[in-house]
Amino acid sequence: MLAQIRSVALSVWRLPAPPDARPAGRLDYAGVGVAAVLAVIEVAVLRPDLPFRWLSLAGFLVWLPTLLVRRTRPTLTVTVFGAVILALLVVSWVTDGPPPGDLNTSVVALLIPYSLARWARGKDAVGGLVLFFVIAGSSLVSQHVPVADRIGGTAVVVAAVALGAVVRAQSMLRTRQLDDVRRGERERLARDLHDTVAHHLTAIAITAQAGLAVAGREPAAATDALRRIDEEATRTLAETRKVLRVLRTDEEAPERPLADIRGLASSGPGPVVTVAVDDDLDDLSPTVAAALQRIAQEAVVNSRRHARDATSVQVRVTREEDGVQLVVTDNGRGSTGTGDGFGIVGMTERAVLLGGRLEARSLAPLAGWRVTATLPLEEAR
Structure with a gap:
């Protein structure tokens, strides 16, 4: 004791x-x-x-x-x-x-x-x-002063101390929860990166073995193999530079992220979700495409769950001059959530780790909510 x-x-x-x-x-x-x-x-x-x-x-x-x-x-x-x-x-x-x-x-x-x-x-x-x-x-x-007043005054001071301690504990708990959200998002991004890098490294290994096999009798084929190895290595380096200090979890990365974004469209119970994705996005790196899919999914889920009286959610993915932009907008009248904002923290963390940015804000009083994520097409060299 x-x-x-x-x-x-x-x-x-x-x-x-x-x-x-x-x-x-x-x-x-x-x-x-x-x-x-x-x-x-x-x-x-x-x-x-x-x-x-x-x-x-x-x-x-x-x-x-x-x-x-x-x-x-x-x-x-x-x-x-x-x-x-x-x-x-x-x-x-x-x-x-x-x-x-x-x-x-x-x-x-x-x-x-x-x-x-x-x-x-x-x-x-x-x-x-x-x-x-x-x-x-x-x-x-x-x-x-009466004894009752002395006791009451002491009790009020003790209550002020207790209130401060409770608010402090709640703040510490929220800080830890935010850290967990950020850490979890980095771990999920690490898994996406791991799958991408593993694919490129496998291609590099196979190409190198083929080049070695023909180097003696076909120098031109060996030179072509070296060129492909250089291309794959460059892509791998670009993907690796997108993440700092990442860990790994067991979450599976989406196999077809752009198709999954289009699959968010729905007209069932709740707000109608419409999706528009530009056609010239097939060359997106797997990591960027997976990040778009996860941010879009989280934003749509937040709108369907928390947007008060929302009847529509619009998802738009467009190619910009030096990046790709995702915009998710609903027409709700405020939020029915608790305001913890952990989903926004996770989306922001993923965008920042890839060198992009994310903004989530109310359009106007009782006029809807918009999430805008902008990700670079390539990591800065």
Whole structure:
């Protein structure tokens, strides 16, 4: 039991800071500004009998701006907050008067324990929360408030910490799920690449054996074999350069990817799927063709499952000047999904690995959804 507790404590202590912390935005600045205005109104108009009201307001306005860095530097926020509260308590002790009153607007201080649990490194979160609880506890003890209010205040702080920890855990889980999606897409692409490269290498080996067999009596045939070997090797190198750091799984690559894209057309239950594929795409590399098929299939499935009130899904594959473009459009009115977006992550990962790009966006409010993937015809040399 003690070993388990120690293991949990060490894992919490060693937690790294979440990578998704972002700097303050417009809403953060607006929130801080609104809180400052409300505090001034509270002190000047609503609570003129508050002990040391102007001193309390000054302290509040000192630590309030640190909420702007609560994600990127949460320990700074709690340190400044603690220093301000300590200074107010010292003033109360030196003047032998009542402790400075708490502003109702100070409820925004609950963002501090939340931010520590959500954004800080493990050891910083532990230290900051201990400091915050000591400060909050001292403030509650120094004031003459009912025991029920002290218990309620403590419970609210604990709830803020718990909420921050839950949101952090959900964010970590989503990050892992996204990593799994990206890894899985790379593994599937690796299998496609493996099948393609194996085909070219087999052709190279057979051609080399034939060239060796006739080299002595037919030099011209041997030269032709070397030319074919050079062509096959060039294609193999181009296919290999399309993927970085790939792994392998047991998923089978589509044998006829362009035919499979055309096979997505349907007029059964649900949205009607129409498909148009240019006729001059037979020279696509197997890897690019397989990627088009998988992206088209995923996009159509997403539209059929999640597009609200969609009646049609259009799939269009066209040859561009230096690449091939896939566009999947539906006429739905928003999405009925959860918004996790793992399918989009997988499609984007596959397109990027091949040197292309993918964009998924709403056409307009309640006007449909479009997925556009653009893949190069050949890997850059």
